[in-house]
Each structure stands twice: as structure tokens, then as C-alpha cells.
Amino acid sequence: xxxxxxxxxxxxxxxxxxxxxxxxxxxxxxxxxxxxxxxxxxxxxxxxxxxxxxxxxxxxxxxxxxxxxxxxxxxxxxxxxxxxxxxx
Numbered sequence: 001x002x003x004x005x006x007x008x009x010x011x012x013x014x015x016x017x018x019x020x021x022x023x024x025x026x027x028x029x030x031x032x033x034x035x036x037x038x039x040x041x042x043x044x045x046x047x048x049x050x051x052x053x054x055x056x057x058x059x060x061x062x063x064x065x066x067x068x069x070x071x072x073x074x075x076x077x078x079x080x081x082x083x084x085x086x087x088x
Contacts (some may be wrong), residue, residue, distance in 0.1 A: 002033040010080045034075065036068040054081055064078055 005017045010054045016028035037044055040057070058081055060063060067076045 001030060003030045012075045014079055015066070025077050033064075034068045034070050038067040040064050041064050043069075 001018065002015045005011045005015050016034045018033035020032055021028045021030050036050060039050060039053045042043045042053065054064065060081055062081045063078050064081065065076060065078050067074065069075065071075070
């Protein structure tokens, strides 16, 4: 679940972040954001899968294809990786 998106970052305007929270058994749970289930066709099972893929499989400035669910339907978007610091 995409909980938040950094303003001006590569996913800004592309990914939909959580828009509210609900209580489930006394725990606050964010809802309403995109649910990412694949990155460049590779299944995402955990947050670690999603976080490690750009580090291990891409170079700064590359683009990745994210596939997920939004508003009950399948959605695929392309996101650019952040350029390497000092190259912009």
C-alpha cells in the first residue's frame, strides 16, 4: 500500500497515496492508496521486495514499471528513479 508520496519526487502525480485511516481492532490502518503487486514484472510480496528492487536491479535515472490495484482495478504506471546525486 502506498501510504505517502514525496511532493516533487518521481512518484508524485503518478502513484495514489492513502487518503484516510480506519481503526481495525484498535490499530490505525491507512487505506485508499495504490497497492503495488509487481515491479518490472517481478512479484512484490513484502515492502522489502519493493524497497530492494531499485537498489539491486536498477541504476539512478532508470524507469520502472509498477503494477498494482487502484480503485478496484488493475493499474500500471511508469516511474523514473531518482537521478544520482549531483547529476542534475
